[in-house]
Amino acid sequence: MGKFRGKKSARGGAAKPLNRDEKQNDWNAFVGADKSNAGFEEYYKAQGVVPEGEWADFMESLKKELPVTFRVTGSRAHAETINDIIKKTYVPNMQNVEFEGRKYEPPSQLSWYPGQLAWQVDAPKRVVRKTEPFKNFQRFLVGETEVGNLSRQEAVSMIPPLFLDVEPHHLCLDMCAAPGSKTAQIIEALNPHHTASTGLLIANDSDYKRTHMLVHQTGRMPSRGLIVTNFDASLFPSIKLNEGKTLQFDRILADVPCSGDGTLRKNLEIWNKWGAADGNSLHGLQLRILERAMNMLKPGGRLVYSTCSFNPAEDEAVISAALNNKAGRFHIVDVSSQLPELKRRPGMSSWKVGSQPQSNGRKLVWYDSFEDYKEAIKRGDEKENDRGKGLPKTLWPPANAAELNLDRCMRLLPHDQNTGGFFVCVLEKKASPETESASSSLKRPASSPPPTSDTKRAREKSPEPGSSTAATPAETTPVPSTTVKPEGKKEKRDLTFREDPLSYVDPEHAEVKSIIERFKFKDTFPRNNLMVRNEYGDPLRTIYMTNDIVKEIIQNNDYTRLRIVSAGVKCFARQDSSQRTEIRCKWRTPMDGILEVLPHVGEGVVISATLVELRVLLEDHYPPLDNFADGPWKSTLLQRDMGCEVVRFEAGQVAGGELALPMYLPVWKAKMSLSLMIDKREKSILSLRTFGEDICKPPPPQKDLSKKAEGANTQTEGEGEVAEVAEAEGEGDAGLGIAGEVAEGDVVVNKKESEQ
């Protein structure tokens, strides 16, 4: 079989960008790859995953390149504007594209996706590369994805969060979250209008490196209610809250690790590697993760279990085992009336269990029952090679399979709507209090491992983690400041966990006061919720803002026990580290936090500008104030102290550019010059999007800068300082994008993101 490079395994790694030659090879590899696997065909034909008459269509579509799909992200007004740009600018220009004698259709909207905000481009990569209209559109796609206005995501992967039904006040857990495409959807649902959400999302992944992908991905849609953790989801710890309560979630997504054969259209290596053992061996972990989720769900809460596998061993077998282990406490929700345009097939109520033992030359052997399988082990035909235990009994359909409403599960098949394959099941926990009465909080020590399906008896003896729900106090409630530790015994610290500690800053701290003064923050500003990454609540370089529930979690749990990688939104970054008294507030608002800060800034703080000023700010890195035309912008800035300004660039067509919606950006005012506080890559993207070309001059070389900084000229003093600090902290803002609804119709800013 041909080799397909540039991508990692099915349910994991991010795609690595390819260069031009690699892209050509990539395409050749796709065409040339051997897309066959006799075991796969035999296995799924026998399982009856598609009606016999559809087998050829099913296989044919699995061998076709997957169309590119993406979602328009962000708040409603903003998303609709971007959607209109696609509809009115790009689609009309792509009507009659022909390549090698074949006509290609322009992008089309996915009919089932709410608000028609998801799109599909059904042209092979070589057409996109070789035809001008598609090439233009591709550039638009890349730019907008980069700034976080679009999110490339497989169509079927968009489905699970839609059925989660998240509301802004919900406490949510995404158990296997990296790289974070579904996490982003949940954050959007929690913050539909960029309003301060009281809800929570814990995005978790067991792979430490991938949690950093998550941090990056979620930076495009920052949320004060977000925590990223690094745990084996099947052992996810219970979380303590105030008054000895334990957190239970309203919504949990268990998008579990799986064999990934639903992604065959893009992960060609699976054709070669696929075996029946893949699904069989993942079943145990999947079940443990699902059961852990069930334990942590609030009564009445909703849980979505999903895989991108066709295999009933990873799908219905897991669901039925979990339902039976939690007999009577959960049911599969009938969601047939939700997303009516989405074509889906019912889950299976009977399936087969197969194995490819060495003794049979890796040919498929079916076992009608667990007992038959055990007999095969006795005969020596099978080895108990699954961690010494062999195949678990739960792989086989239970006797009561017909009563579990497994037909309410959803199977997404590739030939139904030109997608990958997926499995989705929506579960609800019964609301009745008596089923939960045995589970009141904190009986089990928080540090003890949670129950798993493998330790069923042990689980029956130990209560589920708490039943109390998290009461979210008002954001403005005065709370004791600094590093409040939970009362009682200090938790043991996990010294192997290397992330920095988290603590809250004293709201009366001089630095906080300087920030409040600079931005004339109103009383609504959550000064009690400013968090830093050190033990002592010292605002050294970066200040994050969290909401109350995140604060409650951080203050009641040792951060190493929860393995917290990140929390909240980066709202202030120290811009000037000198002791100079003329800069009273040395902090700027990074792009991540501008949406969070804006609703609280006082009157007259935000300065209005147009694309005329933006052009000057983009062309030069540190334009002197003299470079700007006389007018209200310049006179306002001349009156301002040195420090960070929040600038609102008005929508319109001026100075050779076009802005569809207003946009907020941070600008640093030095003595006599200004600097747009976004990194140079973001500047170039902004320039391309707004002015159709990259007008940014390269930054001055470092040595010149230091000379300037030493000079007597006050303007260059400021310039040197900006460059120096940005470099020292290694953090130009990681992102920019128009977005948001500060007021309906306004645009604010998101962060960049690489494609998943």
Ligand SMILES: C[S@@+](CC[C@H](N)C(=O)[O-])C[C@H]1O[C@@H](n2cnc3c(N)ncnc32)[C@H](O)[C@@H]1O
């Ligand atoms: C299918 S991917 C998740 C995709 C993700 N939900 C998204 O939409 O971007 C499965 C993830 O599970 C993670 N994983 C594997 N085993 C895990 C475990 N025991 N606990 C938590 N995460 C796990 C993998 O690192 C991988 O990132």
